[in-house]
Amino acid sequence: MAKALAVMTSGGDAPGMNAAIRAVVRRGLDCGLEIHGVFNGYEGLVEGGECIRRLKWEDVGGNLQKGGTFLGTARSERFRTEEGRRQAVSHLLDRGIDALVVIGGDGSLMGAHVLASEWASHVRSLGRGMPVSEEEEAEAADVAPLQVIGLPGSIDNDLYGTNMSIGADTALNHIVRALDDLSSTAASHQRTFVVETMGRHCGYLALMAGLAGGASWVLVPEEEMEVRWHQKMIETLGNAREIGRPHQMVMVAEGARHPDGLSIRSEEIRNILGTRLGADVRLTVLGHIQRGGPPTAFDRILATRLGVGAVDRIVSQPDVPHCHMLGLVKNEIEATPLAEVVEKSQRIWKEIEEGNYARALELRGGTFQNSLRLVKTLTRITPAREKAENGSVLVLTGGADSPGMNAAVSVAARCLLNQGVSVFGARDAFPGLIQGNILELDWHELLQWIHGPGSELGTGRYRFTEEDYPRIAENLRKYNIKGLVAIGGWGTYLKVANLVEHRESFDAFNLPMVLIPATIDNNLPCTEFSIGVDTALNNIVDAVDKIRHTAGATRRTFVVEVMGRQCGFLALMSALASGAEKAYLPETGVDLEELLKDVHVLKESFAGGKRLVIYLRNEHSSRHYTTDFIRRLLEEESRDQFEVRTAILGHVQRGGIPTAFDRILASRMGSCAAFALLEAMRESKIDVQVLGLSGAGVSSSPLSQALQEMDLGRGRPKRQWFMDLMPIAESLAKHGPSHVCS
Numbered sequence: 001m002a003k004a005l006a007v008m009t010s011g012g013d014a015p016g017m018n019a020a021i022r023a024v025v026r027r028g029l030d031c032g033l034e035i036h037g038v039f040n041g042y043e044g045l046v047e048g049g050e051c052i053r054r055l056k057w058e059d060v061g062g063n064l065q066k067g068g069t070f071l072g073t074a075r076s077e078r079f080r081t082e083e084g085r086r087q088a089v090s091h092l093l094d095r096g097i098d099a100l101v102v103i104g105g106d107g108s109l110m111g112a113h114v115l116a117s118e119w120a121s122h123v124r125s126l127g128r129g130m131p132v133s134e135e136e137e138a139e140a141a142d143v144a145p146l147q148v149i150g151l152p153g154s155i156d157n158d159l160y161g162t163n164m165s166i167g168a169d170t171a172l173n174h175i176v177r178a179l180d181d182l183s184s185t186a187a188s189h190q191r192t193f194v195v196e197t198m199g200r201h202c203g204y205l206a207l208m209a210g211l212a213g214g215a216s217w218v219l220v221p222e223e224e225m226e227v228r229w230h231q232k233m234i235e236t237l238g239n240a241r242e243i244g245r246p247h248q249m250v251m252v253a254e255g256a257r258h259p260d261g262l263s264i265r266s267e268e269i270r271n272i273l274g275t276r277l278g279a280d281v282r283l284t285v286l287g288h289i290q291r292g293g294p295p296t297a298f299d300r301i302l303a304t305r306l307g308v309g310a311v312d313r314i315v316s317q318p319d320v321p322h323c324h325m326l327g328l329v330k331n332e333i334e335a336t337p338l339a340e341v342v343e344k345s346q347r348i349w350k351e352i353e354e355g356n357y358a359r360a361l362e363l364r365g366g367t368f369q370n371s372l373r374l375v376k377t378l379t380r381i382t383p384a385r386e387k388a389e390n391g392s393v394l395v396l397t398g399g400a401d402s403p404g405m406n407a408a409v410s411v412a413a414r415c416l417l418n419q420g421v422s423v424f425g426a427r428d429a430f431p432g433l434i435q436g437n438i439l440e441l442d443w444h445e446l447l448q449w450i451h452g453p454g455s456e457l458g459t460g461r462y463r464f465t466e467e468d469y470p471r472i473a474e475n476l477r478k479y480n481i482k483g484l485v486a487i488g489g490w491g492t493y494l495k496v497a498n499l500v501e502h503r504e505s506f507d508a509f510n511l512p513m514v515l516i517p518a519t520i521d522n523n524l525p526c527t528e529f530s531i532g533v534d535t536a537l538n539n540i541v542d543a544v545d546k547i548r549h550t551a552g553a554t555r556r557t558f559v560v561e562v563m564g565r566q567c568g569f570l571a572l573m574s575a576l577a578s579g580a581e582k583a584y585l586p587e588t589g590v591d592l593e594e595l596l597k598d599v600h601v602l603k604e605s606f607a608g609g610k611r612l613v614i615y616l617r618n619e620h621s622s623r624h625y626t627t628d629f630i631r632r633l634l635e636e637e638s639r640d641q642f643e644v645r646t647a648i649l650g651h652v653q654r655g656g657i658p659t660a661f662d663r664i665l666a667s668r669m670g671s672c673a674a675f676a677l678l679e680a681m682r683e684s685k686i687d688v689q690v691l692g693l694s695g696a697g698v699s700s701s702p703l704s705q706a707l708q709e710m711d712l713g714r715g716r717p718k719r720q721w722f723m724d725l726m727p728i729a730e731s732l733a734k735h736g737p738s739h740v741c742s
């Protein structure tokens with residue numbers, strides 16, 4: 001087994017790198033490894049001395065929420081030379097380091113691969129063989145390999161072998177927020193903005209931000225441009241102006257290219273649009289702002305999972321010579337050989353350089369391709385001039401509101417209106433449907449909804465009575481409704497199931513229906529994430545970060561209560577992302593024995609010098625051991641050693657502008673619902689489908705399957721993927737006399 005492990009960051013910095021370092025350090029220490037931090041990337045590795053230092057548990061405390069990398073990063077010319085790498089090897093050998101975790105982009109991972117491949121020859125040339133066993137010692141040829149694990153750290157999300165790299169989600173949210181800010185000034189002045197994002201070799205940021213921000217045109221390096229692409233762009237933007245689109249946004253990735261391979265400069269687009277469209281066009285180059293700031297909840301969780309995964313692989317597979325990158329593939333942590341990661345990541349760019357765009361797109365994967373298709377669909381759709389004849393569609397947003405619901409309504413309805421289908425919305429969901437409080441949705445209004453929080457249609461919780469069914473049937477007939485999109489949570493799913501149960505009595509219920517999961521509780525079947533969850537998680541993490549900032553002179557324990565109903569997703573994931581010491585979940589419950597243990601650990605921690613402890617409590621983790629009960633218990637037992645405070649976050653969690661992830665998910669599901677309904681209506685099918693996001697992307701399952709997967713007694717799905725992350729949260733935020741920082 002490896003004895004000493006070094007961790008380093010290299011290349012461009014990315015928000016979330018600190019979270020990855022924290023995870024590697026703490027998991028490594030927990031597994032009994034000696035941990036070293038390499039400062040300043042490969043330059044530090046070549047330099048040695050003070051650049052390679054032992055790290056302790058508390059050295060990584062308090063940096064989970066910080067952007068950049070506390071180890072520093074640099075580009076190193078010396079490491080590119082064999083001599084430089086030999087020096088690096090000698091520094092590692094001096095310290096007995098036999099495992100290395102490198103967090104960085106393709107260049108850094110290439111460096112790690114080269115180091116691992118040359119390791120044995122450098123060791124021999126330095127006369128410092130570390131024989132693996134006695135027999136091999138006799139041969140004196142074999143040298144124990146350096147265990148190398150790379151973690152993808154790049155805001156560009158340009159690495160093969162992972163769906164997301166550390167930092168990309170934060171960068172994306174920066175861009176989307178910038179687009180929101182620009183939208184208001186653009187709308188006020190009827191301006192067109194050209195926005196340039198980072199991504200020299202990859203269009204991920206421009207594409208996804210364009211999708212989330214409702215851009216009018218997106219230019220990415222992976223797409224083959226037609227010779228007269230600017231003519232098309234001008235036509236599309238001109239059409240959008242004609243239908244009254246209030247403002248226009250053109251997203252350009254740094255690496256976008258003309259058909260002849262020359263790069264498209266954003267100034268060029270500004271000039272073309274200014275002269276040809278006669279518009280007031282402004283250019284915004286977002287630059288390094290995209291890299292900065294605290295990492296999002298997603299980046300912290302991803303980095304933590306990858307960091308833990310790296311140590312676990314090194315420790316649990318001592319006989320495997322590791323030279324892999326760990327990535328997030330279909331929501332699981334998977335290893336890909338470093339050589340393959342580097343070769344395929346660089347191959348995408350080579351394919352682009354050689355004009356093989358289709359191949360480049362294929363290598364980027366299905367989500368990228370589907371998103372490009374969707375963004376193009378959404379930028380080009382306009383209201384149809386002629387009405388379709390096979391009926392209208394009703395959209396409703398049920399249950400509690402959830403950030404991103406508006407985007408789902410907007411995209412679904414616009415896709416349907418584009419095909420000539422009239423779309424109606426039920427005010428406040430089922431009560432509106434029963435009372436006939438139904439409005440026809442207008443294209444122009446829908447355009448404004450994409451960014452907004454809450455639900456423009458209004459939501460409502462409601463329990464059906466027998467008198468409601470004939471009224472619903474009557475209203476469905478009155479508006480010629482032949483398809484239903486229901487966006488909501490647990491209650492909405494059950495209400496749609498009620499309608500299906502009454503199909504025999506009411507023929508009007510024999511229509512195709514699509515359910516879109518939207519609830520911050522993430523308690524729905526057939527999906528890993530529901531719309532709104534990401535915003536809520538970021539709201540909680542943001543609040544906990546602020547609570548941390550208040551940790552001053554006084555020693556305090558905070559019990560922070562979060563939503564989630566019978567599902568512990570928000571409590572567990574926000575504990576993981578914020579470094580909270582404990583999460584009380586409904587899945588595991590709370591008992592007195594555990595609370596007493598917590599009291600004991602708390603006392604020891606504060607006696608050992610700890611200043612702040614954060615407990616996250618799901619609102620329904622226990623009926624009797626409430627947030628206030630826990631506060632009083634801890635206060636009584638603290639014997640003035642520390643203060644106890646509570647923070648019940650309440651509706652703050654569901655507020656605010658939806659994050660990029662929620663808007664993208666909403667747009668993907670909204671369009672999927674629209675196209676599924678169009679097909680069903682064309683073919684007179686009456687299926688009821690439930691949409692979900694799983695490893696394979698957005699997919700649909702029959703309602704009957706969703707109902708089977710719901711644990712109706714407990715109010716959550718029978719299988720909850722995130723519970724597997726519980727041991728990670730517990731092990732990293734351990735506290736007690738020996739671990740005094742979170």
Ligand code: ADP
Pocket residue numbers: 010011012042074075076077079080104105106107108109110111112114154
């Ligand atoms: P990123 O990791 O963000 O892609 P770079 O491409 O600048 O950043 O690479 C970071 C560092 O990795 C380089 O400064 C260099 O020290 C090392 N590196 C990159 N490519 C190689 C290579 N082919 N051989 C050895 N080291 C390399």
